[in-house]
Amino acid sequence: MNSDPAAAHQELRQAVRDFATEVVKPMAPRTDQEHRFPAEALSAAAELDLMGILIPPEYGGAGLDHLAFAICIEEIATACASTAVLVDVHNSVAAEPILLFGDEEQKRSWLPRLARGEILGAFALTEPSSGSDAAALKTTAKRHGDEYVLNGSKVFITGIGHAGMYLVFARTDPATPGAAGVSCFIVPGDAPGLKMGQVFAKMGLRGSPTGELVLEDVRVPAANLLHREGKGFSVAMRALDSGRIGISGQALGIGQAAFAEALAYSREREQFGQPIASFEGLSWMLAEMATQLEAARRLVYHAADLCSRGLPFTREASMAKVFTTDTAMAVATDAIQVAGGYGYIEDYPFERFFRDAKACQIYEGSNQVQRIVIAREILR
Amino acid sequence: MDFTFTPDQLAIRDTIRELVQDKVVPRAAEIDQKMEYPKDIERLFAENGILGIPFPEEYGGISGTSVSICMGVEEIAKADTTCSLLLAVQALGSYPILLAGSEEQKKRLCPPLAAGEQMACYALSEPNSGSDAGAMKTTAKRYGDEYVLNGSKIFITGASEASVMVAFARTEDSGQKGISAFVLEKDKSPWKVEKLEHKLGIRGSPTGYVVFEDVKVPAANRLGGEGQGFKIALNVLDHSRPGIGAQALGIAEGAFEYALNYAKERQQFGQPIASFQGLQWMLADMATQIEAARHLVFFAATKVDEDAADMTKYAAMAKLFASDMAMRVTTDAVQVLGGYGYITDYPVERMMRDAKITQIYEGTNQIQRVVIGRALLRE
Numbered sequence A: 001m002n003s004d005p006a007a008a009h010q011e012l013r014q015a016v017r018d019f020a021t022e023v024v025k026p027m028a029p030r031t032d033q034e035h036r037f038p039a040e041a042l043s044a045a046a047e048l049d050l051m052g053i054l055i056p057p058e059y060g061g062a063g064l065d066h067l068a069f070a071i072c073i074e075e076i077a078t079a080c081a082s083t084a085v086l087v088d089v090h091n092s093v094a095a096e097p098i099l100l101f102g103d104e105e106q107k108r109s110w111l112p113r114l115a116r117g118e119i120l121g122a123f124a125l126t127e128p129s130s131g132s133d134a135a136a137l138k139t140t141a142k143r144h145g146d147e148y149v150l151n152g153s154k155v156f157i158t159g160i161g162h163a164g165m166y167l168v169f170a171r172t173d174p175a176t177p178g179a180a181g182v183s184c185f186i187v188p189g190d191a192p193g194l195k196m197g198q199v200f201a202k203m204g205l206r207g208s209p210t211g212e213l214v215l216e217d218v219r220v221p222a223a224n225l226l227h228r229e230g231k232g233f234s235v236a237m238r239a240l241d242s243g244r245i246g247i248s249g250q251a252l253g254i255g256q257a258a259f260a261e262a263l264a265y266s267r268e269r270e271q272f273g274q275p276i277a278s279f280e281g282l283s284w285m286l287a288e289m290a291t292q293l294e295a296a297r298r299l300v301y302h303a304a305d306l307c308s309r310g311l312p313f314t315r316e317a318s319m320a321k322v323f324t325t326d327t328a329m330a331v332a333t334d335a336i337q338v339a340g341g342y343g344y345i346e347d348y349p350f351e352r353f354f355r356d357a358k359a360c361q362i363y364e365g366s367n368q369v370q371r372i373v374i375a376r377e378i379l380r
Numbered sequence B: 001m002d003f004t005f006t007p008d009q010l011a012i013r014d015t016i017r018e019l020v021q022d023k024v025v026p027r028a029a030e031i032d033q034k035m036e037y038p039k040d041i042e043r044l045f046a047e048n049g050i051l052g053i054p055f056p057e058e059y060g061g062i063s064g065t066s067v068s069i070c071m072g073v074e075e076i077a078k079a080d081t082t083c084s085l086l087l088a089v090q091a092l093g094s095y096p097i098l099l100a101g102s103e104e105q106k107k108r109l110c111p112p113l114a115a116g117e118q119m120a121c122y123a124l125s126e127p128n129s130g131s132d133a134g135a136m137k138t139t140a141k142r143y144g145d146e147y148v149l150n151g152s153k154i155f156i157t158g159a160s161e162a163s164v165m166v167a168f169a170r171t172e173d174s175g176q177k178g179i180s181a182f183v184l185e186k187d188k189s190p191w192k193v194e195k196l197e198h199k200l201g202i203r204g205s206p207t208g209y210v211v212f213e214d215v216k217v218p219a220a221n222r223l224g225g226e227g228q229g230f231k232i233a234l235n236v237l238d239h240s241r242p243g244i245g246a247q248a249l250g251i252a253e254g255a256f257e258y259a260l261n262y263a264k265e266r267q268q269f270g271q272p273i274a275s276f277q278g279l280q281w282m283l284a285d286m287a288t289q290i291e292a293a294r295h296l297v298f299f300a301a302t303k304v305d306e307d308a309a310d311m312t313k314y315a316a317m318a319k320l321f322a323s324d325m326a327m328r329v330t331t332d333a334v335q336v337l338g339g340y341g342y343i344t345d346y347p348v349e350r351m352m353r354d355a356k357i358t359q360i361y362e363g364t365n366q367i368q369r370v371v372i373g374r375a376l377l378r379e
Helices: A005-033 A039-047 A066-079 A081-101 A104-115 A232-268 A280-308 A314-339 A350-360 A367-379 B007-024 B028-033 B039-047 B066-079 B081-100 B103-114 B229-265 B277-305 B311-337 B348-358 B365-378
Strands: A120-124 A140-144 A147-158 A163-171 A182-188 A194-199 A210-221 B120-123 B139-143 B146-157 B164-170 B179-185 B192-196 B207-218
Touching (some): A005 A039, A005 A066, A005 A280, A005 A350, A039 A081, A066 A280, A081 A104, A081 A120, A081 A147, A081 A182, A081 A232, A081 A350, A120 A147, A140 A163, A147 A182, A163 A210, A182 A210, A182 A232, A232 A350, A280 A314, A314 A350, B007 B039, B028 B348, B066 B081, B066 B229, B081 B103, B081 B146, B081 B164, B081 B179, B081 B348, B120 B146, B139 B164, B146 B179, B164 B207, B229 B277, B229 B311, B277 B311, B311 B365
Parallel strands (some): B120 B164
Antiparallel strands (some): A194 A210, B139 B146, B146 B207, B164 B179
């Protein structure tokens, strides 16, 4: 293990940090309060190749590794978690599966557009009655000649209504229940029959639209089948493995931002004639926050580094996801506490960090599912 | 030990439970989403005597015990925190009068509050004096039979709806001993609410930034002697803190009950998620924490009602433990519901947002630890 695998990406980090600070951060309160899709930030991200982080240059992307990816998401998330999750989902679970499992034709037709940010990618696995039990999904894909016809409904889809491409997981073999009957399809956002259902009002990540995707006789060419029939579930699982690295980066960024703001506040706020940071009790809270974040940071970079080097990383990615997201929630909760009443009002960013952090414990596999993954890996 | 409520208390609880089920439960989501002061619920509570709970019968109320206040606040908070503040703040704003007022002041000021004709609020914090309440800057200068108040107060719950405000101000230049307490009646001593905060939670409860510009208050409305204000403020908080513990308890119970029912119904992997051991452990921890908090809250309330010498410590412990518990339990309740917990179609994300404030107001949990630490070292 390198002492700090992330050190090699210092220049990249600085570039993304500048972008996050100058472009993303000023818009973050409005993105949240007005539930506003951060279109400008995403366009600006595309110009910096941040919409094609993992995509090789031959398909128009930056061709960076997963460690670089985690750092990019982390830096954007310090400024705005809504923007970061859209960039994250687009790069990881939407674009990466095409890169890993697509044929040459699929790669040529989709990756350059995704990398340039012309279209936003989305990932449609979850259904109303299949969340953690993803393999129980009911959406069907029936083959008719050179096409598949998709029917069903998906829920909690990030980027709903704005995505130009959805990876949709559907059952091609109704006779085979569970994972073995599932296949993955590349569905264009403008495919007839693809409809947006309810867009949810959420606790946080309010600039990132989340909602229901309804498929009514959606016809896609057989050429849009990603990987083979019956291989969809393994596509999803592989996508989520590296997706978790991105979500860990997201949580790390939120936690870091909450901590940095709390630290700054505690140095400025005076009570009893001195900065509150000078009180021992409060300084212990700050120390605890910093320690948890540092441990989280090491776990994320370690998992990302393993993935970047082509080594097994499932266990580490799940550990990083559980630990960083639980840390982000704890740190964001305490950051409000440090700022007291000011932490509870919208004039300060603390309450937004808190609302945004909670999602990280839930999506891309709830932390309960992560613990199952970890337990399986260590008991193997 | 056992908390056997009196038949009177049980009757009050049953009345509240019924009203809450019929009228508060259907309104809770809307109050939060529209950030709307629940005037209808305020009237409902007034008409049904609920706002009279903080007052003894001789002053027009129906109880006046901390145990009853806690019971009421807990019941309401199970459904909606904002509505529970109607009772909790009526108690907070009236305690100074009940604890430090003269017989004349109590007889004059309490009955309209007990009847719910008027709402009360409590104004202690200032922009630069939160935990360090003794550093407040608002002044009260005496001119003949009246005082003139100048300054500002922040985070005042109900400031825009109340007709009566207990405000703390400086009658002498420095130190805690220069602070006095005053009852402001809005028609005679109008205060200005300059801003209502946009908040993470308790969104239907107006939190005001209050400005006093030459606000005249009759000397007859000063509570206790000049310089006794800080002592009154602390004594009030000792009495009211179990109520915040009860509020946190109610929020946690509401979230837990919802999560438990969801876990029994939601099927994954062909069985209810409640049948999985990992999830059962989460539910067991939540229930255990709630049970411990319930006992601590009512133990502290009993201490308050007995005017026990060590009530300060127990009141702080109840507030600290119950609010930290509520934060954990509501966070886990959202977790049990997963994505559904995160959207506003379900109530648990609101409960999680509401729970956070209980760790902050009426003395942050950090201040509670200081209070407990001092009490321990005095023993």
